[in-house]
Amino acid sequence: EDKVVQSPLSLVVHEGDTVTLNCSYEVTNFRSLLWYKQEKKAPTFLFMLTSSGIEKKSGRLSSILDKKELFSILNITATQTGDSAIYLCAVSGSSNTGKLIFGQGTTLQVKP
């Protein structure tokens, strides 16, 4: 059965800290891994990763995929209170429909 597991499930840090969020997966015929940020409404897209070892970066956020070890990390440097959110990892697998399998999410709280 395809599954995506995120860790930690929740995290509390102070502004300025660096955090690393983990996502491991077991999926038949892996196509891509996506990271989303969810605040009060629906998830907003952060990154899509398809190739191992290529870091994707957007401002203070970066992500990388390891297809051999079947995991990805999302790094946030110099965290701000606005980074507080649920971070969702999702994987697109064997079906060509684009159906995503979501992890449980990591709830990040950044304190001033």
Place this chain on the structure above:
Amino acid sequence: GAVVSQHPSRVICKSGTSVKIECRSLDFQATTMFWYRQFPKQSLMLMATSNEGSKATYEQGVEKDKFLINHASLTLSTLTVTSAHPEDSSFYICSARDGGTDTQYFGPGTRLTVL
């Protein structure tokens, strides 16, 4: 970036009534759209996959006669919750797949409250 809209953003209805939620991809064509529901402090639960011009594919345990999905065009999918009951109260989110980039973009969600 790609934009997906959902309407309405919030709806309150009486038990037994039907509610229609629209999902539109505004700047790209989406051959596939997805409908999710999300309970508080939980991750997204896929309800169904909607393909333009064909019947939706429902996930196990989702009643297709209760959650009617129509994908009439490449930019519009609708979810109708029929004969809504309080246990249907939830946050319903749609997403649209951009076939060119194979990325899913989410709508802002619809908060349904059934009294």
